[in-house]
Amino acid sequence: MNKQFDVVVIGAGPGGYIAAIRAAQLGFSVACIDEWKNGSGGPAPGGTCTNVGCIPSKALLQSSEHFEHAGKHFADHGIEVQGLGLDLGKMLGRKDSVIRQNNEGILHLFKKNKVTFFHGRGSFVKVGEGGYEIQVQGAAQEALTGKHIVVATGSSARALPGAPFDEDRILSNDGALRIPAVPGKMGLIGAGVIGLEMGSVWRRLGAEVTVLEGLPTFLGAVDEQVAKEAKKAFDKQGLKIELGVKVDEVRRSDAGVAIDWTNAKGEAQTLEVDRLIVSIGRVPNTEGLNADGVGLTRDDRGAIVVDADCRTNLPNVWAVGDVVRGPMLAHKAEEEGVAVAERIAGQHGHVNFNTIPWVIYTSPEIAWVGQTEQQLKAAGVAYKAGTFPFLANGRARALGDTTGMVKMLADAATDEILGVHIVGPMASELIAECVVAMEFRASSEDLARICHAHPSLSEATKEAALAVDKRTLNF
Numbered sequence: 271m272n273k274q275f276d277v278v279v280i281g282a283g284p285g286g287y288i289a290a291i292r293a294a295q296l297g298f299s300v301a302c303i304d305e306w307k308n309g310s311g312g313p314a315p316g317g318t319c320t321n322v323g324c325i326p327s328k329a330l331l332q333s334s335e336h337f338e339h340a341g342k343h344f345a346d347h348g349i350e351v352q353g354l355g356l357d358l359g360k361m362l363g364r365k366d367s368v369i370r371q372n373n374e375g376i377l378h379l380f381k382k383n384k385v386t387f388f389h390g391r392g393s394f395v396k397v398g399e400g401g402y403e404i405q406v407q408g409a410a411q412e413a414l415t416g417k418h419i420v421v422a423t424g425s426s427a428r429a430l431p432g433a434p435f436d437e438d439r440i441l442s443n444d445g446a447l448r449i450p451a452v453p454g455k456m457g458l459i460g461a462g463v464i465g466l467e468m469g470s471v472w473r474r475l476g477a478e479v480t481v482l483e484g485l486p487t488f489l490g491a492v493d494e495q496v497a498k499e500a501k502k503a504f505d506k507q508g509l510k511i512e513l514g515v516k517v518d519e520v521r522r523s524d525a526g527v528a529i530d531w532t533n534a535k536g537e538a539q540t541l542e543v544d545r546l547i548v549s550i551g552r553v554p555n556t557e558g559l560n561a562d563g564v565g566l567t568r569d570d571r572g573a574i575v576v577d578a579d580c581r582t583n584l585p586n587v588w589a590v591g592d593v594v595r596g597p598m599l600a601h602k603a604e605e606e607g608v609a610v611a612e613r614i615a616g617q618h619g620h621v622n623f624n625t626i627p628w629v630i631y632t633s634p635e636i637a638w639v640g641q642t643e644q645q646l647k648a649a650g651v652a653y654k655a656g657t658f659p660f661l662a663n664g665r666a667r668a669l670g671d672t673t674g675m676v677k678m679l680a681d682a683a684t685d686e687i688l689g690v691h692i693v694g695p696m697a698s699e700l701i702a703e704c705v706v707a708m709e710f711r712a713s714s715e716d717l718a719r720i721c722h723a724h725p726s727l728s729e730a731t732k733e734a735a736l737a738v739d740k741r742t743l744n745f
């Protein structure tokens with residue numbers, strides 16, 4: 271007989287494991303199924319985020335930043351470093367242990383919250399009497415029935431047509447996080463978040479990195495002024511970024527990869543590299559779910575079609591995270607997971623898409639929330655803008671990291687904050703205050719009147735708020 275649950279969650283990435291925990295907190299009996307395997311074939315819950323995404327990339331960004339600081343910036347502080355060396359094996363090992371800690375943490379959280387975990391692939395069988403029948407195949411072979419199903423199966427890297435990933439020379443985010451030796455020359459196709467983060471890691475460790483981007487503008491979704499400032503910093507660091515590129519052919523050999531491409535002026539070029547990372551977007555994971563068998567609707571991209579509340583076309587079947595529309599971000603997946611669990615419980619779960627923060631963990635970091643200046647212009651919204659450079663911030667000077675600025679956009683009539691855009695040190699942390707402010711519909715004056723600790727980078731946010739009213743105190 272099938273094991274019966276109130277809620278069965280398929281996928282234990284940030285969308286799925288958080289949905290499972292929240293549903294259990296609300297008193298439901300919950301199962302969570304995930305097929306990810308660690309190096310020994312055991313369970314590795316946490317999805318893309320934990321295993322080949324957010325967490326390992328940040329571990330390597332941190333390690334490579336330490337290496338670059340020791341080599342290039344410690345001397346500015348009067349610290350002499352001799353015999354600086356790189357033990358890449360140890361660096362990658364540390365990253366793997368950070369992943370393991372997160373995998374184990376999630377298994378512990380499942381136990382603590384009484385979520386039953388199944389290691390294997392989950393797929394729909396049919397709609398039965400007590401709900402949907404779900405087959406688990408893998409380390410666990412089980413038949414489950416769930417009154418509610420939450421699909422949180424995530425996404426995978428999109429390959430370039432004609433150049434499949436071999437994770438040796440042509441790498442997705444997975445292979446890019448475990449290259450065994452620093453390549454002399456590295457190519458990167460796609461200057462998005464993942465491409466810039468991966469390119470930064472390997473450049474800092476010594477690779478000569480060239481990034482080929484199809485779009486004519488750099489970071490088109492980012493506020494133009496902020497994107498320009500970031501591009502200046504990346505150029506200075508030696509990250510070669512080519513925009514408006516057409517990739518014609520990718521040829522792999524045992525020695526490396528040759529990329530034939532056409533530049534923005536229409537000139538034919540060839541780039542020869544030891545390794546190529548392709549980061550041109552991600553594809554929703556629905557293979558193996560038997561979505562068609564139960565009539566679960568997907569769109570042209572393969573994403574599961576949901577309404578604003580994450581309801582699919584099937585009663586009591588929900589979908590969250592990368593497998594549905596919206597930004598492919600771990601915290602967006604988590605918010606949807608919580609909201610769905612609460613909706614199942616008859617509560618009013620809520621996700622505010624306008625206050626989802628975005629972060630690119632390069633150096634300088636880039637973070638933003640809300641509307642960009644170009645979006646406000648296009649929508650005909652009257653706005654006021656205030657900017658404050660980190661160059662004029664005491665803490666940034668003390669840190670020796672004065673690149674960038676905070677830029678705030680507020681409604682011209684009501685002064686409500688409409689967007690905040692940061693490029694500079696710890697932008698990922700500074701943006702949280704702005705998210706809270708926007709969530710509470712604060713005005714720039716509200717932020718400007720709040721006491722901020724001195725000396726802190728957050729004073730730059732307060733000063734940007736003052737700048738909206740043209741009354742900065744320190745610039």
Ligand SMILES: Cc1cc2nc3c(=O)[nH]c(=O)nc-3n(C[C@H](O)[C@H](O)[C@H](O)COP(=O)(O)OP(=O)(O)OC[C@H]3O[C@@H](n4cnc5c(N)ncnc54)[C@H](O)[C@@H]3O)c2cc1C
Nearest residue numbers: 281283284285305317318319323392424591592598599600
């Ligand atoms: C290199 C990189 C860096 C990133 N950095 C960030 C960042 O800094 N911040 C951020 O917010 N986002 C980041 N992201 C994006 C983030 O990882 C995703 O948005 C997030 O993981 C999506 O969560 P999810 O739960 O929807 O899916 P996933 O994390 O993809 O998890 C889905 C899980 O479902 C499992 N699964 C799939 N099908 C089945 C099945 N049929 N049965 C059982 N299990 C199944 C998969 O094995 C996986 O474990 C990054 C992504 C990459 C690739």
